Amino acid sequence: MSEQNVLNEITEPTSLSELETMRHSCAHVMAHAISRLWPEAKFGIGPTVEDGFYYDVDLPVKLVPEDLKKIEKEMNRIIGSGQEFVRREHTIEEALGKFKAMNQPFKVEIIETLRDQFGATSVSTYSEGEFTDLCRGPHVERASKIKAFKLMSLAGAYWRGSEKNPMLQRIYGTAFSTQEALDEHLNLLEEAKRRDHRKLGKELDLFAFHPEAPASPFFHPKGTIVYNRLVQYVRDMYAYYGYDEVITPQIFDTVLWKTSGHYENYKDDMFFVAKGKDADAQDREFAVKPMNCPASTYIFSAHKRSYRDLPLRLADFGRLHRNELSGVTAGLTRVRTFCQDDAHVYCTMDQIESEIGKIMDMVVKSYTLFDFKVDELELFLSTRPEKRIGSDEVWDRAEGALKNILDNLGRPYGLDEGGGAFYGPKIDIKVKDALRRKWQLATVQLDFNLPERFDCSYVGSDNIAHRPVVIHKAVLGSLERFLGVFIEHCAGAFPFWLAPVQCRLIPITEAHIPFCEEMGKRLKELGIRFEMDSRNEKMGLKTREAQMAKIPLMLVAGDREMSEGAFAVRNYGAKDSQTLKIDEILAQMKEWNDKPRAPFRD
RNA sequence: GCUGAUGUAGCUCAGGGGUAGAGUACUCCCUUGGUAAGGGAGAGGUCGUGGGUUCAAAUCCCAUCAUCAGCUCCA
Numbered sequence: 001m002s003e004q005n006v007l008n009e010i011t012e013p014t015s016l017s018e019l020e021t022m023r024h025s026c027a028h029v030m031a032h033a034i035s036r037l038w039p040e041a042k043f044g045i046g047p048t049v050e051d052g053f054y055y056d057v058d059l060p061v062k063l064v065p066e067d068l069k070k071i072e073k074e075m076n077r078i079i080g081s082g083q084e085f086v087r088r089e090h091t092i093e094e095a096l097g098k099f100k101a102m103n104q105p106f107k108v109e110i111i112e113t114l115r116d117q118f119g120a121t122s123v124s125t126y127s128e129g130e131f132t133d134l135c136r137g138p139h140v141e142r143a144s145k146i147k148a149f150k151l152m153s154l155a156g157a158y159w160r161g162s163e164k165n166p167m168l169q170r171i172y173g174t175a176f177s178t179q180e181a182l183d184e185h186l187n188l189l190e191e192a193k194r195r196d197h198r199k200l201g202k203e204l205d206l207f208a209f210h211p212e213a214p215a216s217p218f219f220h221p222k223g224t225i226v227y228n229r230l231v232q233y234v235r236d237m238y239a240y241y242g243y244d245e246v247i248t249p250q251i252f253d254t255v256l257w258k259t260s261g262h263y264e265n266y267k268d269d270m271f272f273v274a275k276g277k278d279a280d281a282q283d284r285e286f287a288v289k290p291m292n293c294p295a296s297t298y299i300f301s302a303h304k305r306s307y308r309d310l311p312l313r314l315a316d317f318g319r320l321h322r323n324e325l326s327g328v329t330a331g332l333t334r335v336r337t338f339c340q341d342d343a344h345v346y347c348t349m350d351q352i353e354s355e356i357g358k359i360m361d362m363v364v365k366s367y368t369l370f371d372f373k374v375d376e377l378e379l380f381l382s383t384r385p386e387k388r389i390g391s392d393e394v395w396d397r398a399e400g401a402l403k404n405i406l407d408n409l410g411r412p413y414g415l416d417e418g419g420g421a422f423y424g425p426k427i428d429i430k431v432k433d434a435l436r437r438k439w440q441l442a443t444v445q446l447d448f449n450l451p452e453r454f455d456c457s458y459v460g461s462d463n464i465a466h467r468p469v470v471i472h473k474a475v476l477g478s479l480e481r482f483l484g485v486f487i488e489h490c491a492g493a494f495p496f497w498l499a500p501v502q503c504r505l506i507p508i509t510e511a512h513i514p515f516c517e518e519m520g521k522r523l524k525e526l527g528i529r530f531e532m533d534s535r536n537e538k539m540g541l542k543t544r545e546a547q548m549a550k551i552p553l554m555l556v557a558g559d560r561e562m563s564e565g566a567f568a569v570r571n572y573g574a575k576d577s578q579t580l581k582i583d584e585i586l587a588q589m590k591e592w593n594d595k596p597r598a599p600f601r602d
Numbered sequence: 603g604c605u606g607a608u609g610u611a612g613c614u615c616a617g618g619g620g621u622a623g624a625g626u627a628c629u630c631c632c633u634u635g636g637u638a639a640g641g642g643a644g645a646g647g648u649c650g651u652g653g654g655u656u657c658a659a660a661u662c663c664c665a666u667c668a669u670c671a672g673c674u675c676c677a
Contacts, residue, residue: 062606155672156605162674167605170672198670202613211650211668266677291677325603326668328675421677445677472677509634536634544638558636570637577637 016138019177020048025085025139026075026149026175027053032131033074034059034171043133044106044159044168051185052174056157058106063169068151071171079146083128085139095123099134106159107134148182149175188435195435197487198331204492204550206500207332215329215336217480222500225529229498230479231317233596234341237366237475240600241358243313243343248295250319254285259453260294261389265422269323292316293447293472296344297454300468305458310468311347311355318342332484340478345471346456349401352469356405356427356444359473363429363442365599366475370486371495378430378438381406382419389423390449398446399425423449424472433489441482445472493550493572496592503530503589504546508539508558515562519555519582528589547572555585 016024027046034041034057044056090098092115099107111134114120126135128143140146151173159165176182193199201207206223209216219227238245251273257263262270271288289295296314305312319339328334345355364374381402384395402425406413413427420426424447430438447470450456457465476482496502503523505516513534523530531551533542539556546554555567556577567585570577580588 153671154606157673158604167673169605172672209669214668260677262677269675269677293677322676325675327603327605327673330670334676423677506637508636511634538633538635538640539637540635541639542637547638554637556637560636568637575637 016048019175021138022140022146022177023048023053023175025143026146026173027055028085028126028128028131028133028135028139029075029078029143029146030071030151030171030173031055031057031133032078032128033071035131036074037070042104042106044157045110046133049172052152052172054157054170054172056159056168056170058166058168063154063171065154068154068171072149072151075149078128079143081129082142082144084142085137086127087137087139088125088127089122090125091122092120095125095134098125098132102132104134110134146175147177148179149173150182150186192435192437192488195488195491196331197333197484197492200487200492201332203548204500206487213337214326215324215334217332217335217337223483225500226483226494226498227479230476230483231341233366233369234315234317234476236597236600237362238313238315238343241313241362243315245315245317246296246299248292248299248316248318249289251286251288252295254287256294257287260291260450261423261453262290262294265387265389266290266322271321271323288321289318290320290322292318292320292340292342293344293450293470294454297450297456297470300344300346300456301454305346305456305468307348307458307460307466310458311345311351313343313345315341315343332480332487335478335480338478338480340474341476343473345473346451346458346468347471348458348460348466349469352401352446352471353405353408355471356402356446359444359471359475360409362473362475367431369596369599370489372431372433372489376432377411378432379406379409379411379413380416380419380428380430381413382416382421382426382428384420384425385418385422387422388420390452394448394452395425398448402427402444402446421445421447421472423447426472431485433485434491435488437488439485441477441485442475443473443477446470447472494552495595496552496589497595499550499552500529501531501549501551502528502593503553503555504549504551505530505532506539506542506546506554506556507532507534508556510534510536512557512559512562515557516555519557519567522582522586523589526586526590526593528593543570553589 024047027048031043031046034055038059038061040060042058044058046053046055092111095111096108099111111123114123123134124136125132126137126139127133151171153172155170155172156167157170158167174182174185176185201223204222205220206226207217207219210218235245254263254272257270270290273286273288275282275285295318296316299314300312303309317339319337321337324334324336329336347355363377367377368374381399383399388395406427416428419428424445426443426445428440429442430440432438448467450470451468456468458468460466494500505519507513507516516532516534520530520532533546535542543554550572552572554570554577556570557567561567561579564579564581566579566581568577569580569585
C-alpha cells in the first residue's frame with residue numbers, strides 16, 4: 001500500500017460494509033489481545049483488506065505461527081466478555097499526550113501527520129475496556145458481534161510501506177459473519193493451493209525453472225503446445241481484425257531507449273549486453289528490449305504514410321526481458337522473459353474510439369472463450385503517474401479520450417489515479433477467475449508521446465503532415481502470465497482445443513492395438529493431438545493415469561467396440577463412458593477443435 | 603532489493619555430528635487385464651553451491667545461489 005493510501009485509510013470518511021466493519025473491529029480485538037500478551041507492543045495500522053484484515057505491530061519478540069493460536073485464544077476471551085466499542089473525540093493535543101503516555105510512537109506519528117499534512121484539528125479513538133486505539137471507525141457495537149474469525153499468517157511489512165522505515169510484524173486475519181462462510185473461504189484457499197500453476201506445471205509436465213536462468217520458464221513439449229496454441233488463437237483473431245504481424249530485433253543500441261524514455265525510467269530493470277565489436281562501435285551500448293513499442297515506429301516510418309494507410313495495426317510477439325527484482329518474481333505470473341500479444345495501432349484522433357472499441361470486442365470474445373465471466377470484468381482508467389514524459393496538455397487529451405470511451409461503453413469503471421504508464425494513460429481490465437481472485441490481464445494504452453519522440457507522421461487528405469496516435473494493446477497480456485492464470489482458472493483441465501494431449505487411445509489388450517492404430521491415423525488426419533497407451537497394464541491403471549494427466553478424452557476399445565466400429569468415450573472428470581461410432585467421435589472433435597475460430601467467422 | 607522460511611533420488615517428502623531413507627516414477631521379469639494404483643526384482647543421491655568449526659559435517663556456523671510468503675515494484 002502506498003503511503004498515500006495508508007493516510008487515506010486514516011483520514012477519509014469511511015463507509016465500510018457490515019462485513020468490513022466487523023473485520024475492522026476484529027483487527028482491534030487482535031491488537032487488544034496482543035497488548036495483553038505483550039504490553040510493550042507498539043501498533044502501526046490495522047486496516048481491512050480484500051479478504052480480511054491485518055495489523056502491523058512492533059514487538060520485542062519474533063512471532064512464530066504457534067503464537068497465532070495464543071493470540072486467537074486471547075481474542076476469544078475478549079469477544080466472550082462482550083466489551084463495547086466506545087468512541088471518543090479528542091483535540092490533537094489531547095490525543096498526542098495520550099498516545100505519548102501510552103508509548104505508541106507510530107500512533108503519535110500518524111496524529112502529527114494528520115495535523116501537519118491534512119490540517120486535522122481533532123481525532124477519534126475507540127476503546128474496548130482497557131484498550132484504546134486511534135481510529136475513525138466505524139466499529140460493531142460490541143466485540144461479541146464478531147462471529148467467526150481466524151488469524152492466517154505472519155509477514156514483515158515496512159512502516160508506512162517504505163523500506164527506509166523499520167519493518168514491523170504484520171499479522172493477517174480474516175473474519176466472516178458465519179462459521180460456514182469462514183469455512184468456505186478456507187476451502188477456497190485450499191483449492192487455490194491445489195490449483196497452483198507452479199504445482200500443476202510440474203505435475204502436467206508443462207514447464208519448469210532452473211537456477212541458472214532465474215525467473216525464466218523452460219516450456220517443456222506439452223507446455224509449448226499450449227503456448228503456441230494461444231499464439232495461434234491470437235493470430236486467428238488478428239486475421240479477423242486486420243492486424244499485420246511483424247518481427248523486430250531483440251537487441252538495440254541504447255540510443256533507442258534514450259529516445260523512447262525507457263532508459264531514463266527503467267534503466268535499472270534492463271539487461272545490457274556487450275558493446276559493439278567494430279572500432280567505430282566501441283562506444284555503442286546495447287540493451288535487450290524490455291518492450292516492443294519503439295521498434296514498431298521504424299516499421300511505421302519505413303514508408304511515407306498516408307491517412308489512407310491508417311489505422312495501421314502492427315502486432316509483435318517479440319520476446320521481452322526485464323531484469324525484475326529477485327523478490328518480485330513468481331512462477332509464470334511474474335517472469336524475467338516473456339512475450340505479449342502486443343500490438344501498436346497507428347491511427348488518427350478520429351479513429352481512436354472505434355479502434356479501442358474493436359480491442360474491447362477482442363477482450364470480450366477472448367475472455368468468453370476462456371470461460372471468464374465477462375459481466376464480472378472490472379475496468380479501470382489509469383491516469384498520469386508521477387514519473388512520466390510528455391506535457392500536461394498531451395496527458396489531458398489522452399486521458400480525456402479514454403474517459404470518453406469508457407463513459408460511452410456503458411460499463412462501470414474505476415479510477416486508478418497515477419496508475420498509467422510513463423508515456424500514456426491506460427484502460428486496465430481485470431478478470432475474476434474460478435476462485436473469484438482478480439487478475440489484471442488486458443491493457444489498452446493511449447500514447448501521444450511515442451509518435452512525437454520518434455517523429456512519426458502521415459500525410460492527411462489536406463496534404464499536410466500530421467502526427468498519428470499510437471494505441472498499445474494486449475488482450476491476454478503476457479502469454480506466460482496468462483497461461484499461469486488460466487491454468488489455475490481451469491485447474492489444469494484445459495479445454496479440448498487447447499489441451500496439449502487432446503485424446504488418449506486405450507486398447508484393452510494387445511489384440512485391440514491395430515484397431516486403435518487405425519483410429520490414430522484418422523485423428524492424425526484431423527490434426528488431433530493424441531497418445532496411445534498400449535502398455536501391458538490394466539484398465540484401472542490406464543484410466544487413473546489418463547485422468548490424472550487431465551486429458552479431455554479417453555477412447556477405449558475392446559472386443560465390443562471393435563465389433564461395432566466404435567469407442568467407449570470418457571470425458572475428463574466424468575464418472576463413466578458412452579459408446580460412440582467413430583464418425584460421431586470425429587465430428588465432435590472437429591467441432592470442439594474449431595471452437596476458438598467460431599467468433600471470427602462472418 | 604528488504605524481512606522471514608525452505609533447499610535430501612526425476613517427483614512428493616522423512617531423517618539427522620560417525621558409510622543415506624520411504625513412497626512414487628524409471629528398467630527388467632511375471633500377469634492378457636473392461637474405466638482411478640496386479641505382483642516381483644533392480645538401478646538411481648558429493649543431502650543447492652563455496653568456505654569455516656571438528657578426529658569426523660548432509661547434520662553446527664558464515665557466505666552465496668535459487669525457490670516460497672509478505673513488503674516495495676510491475677513500462
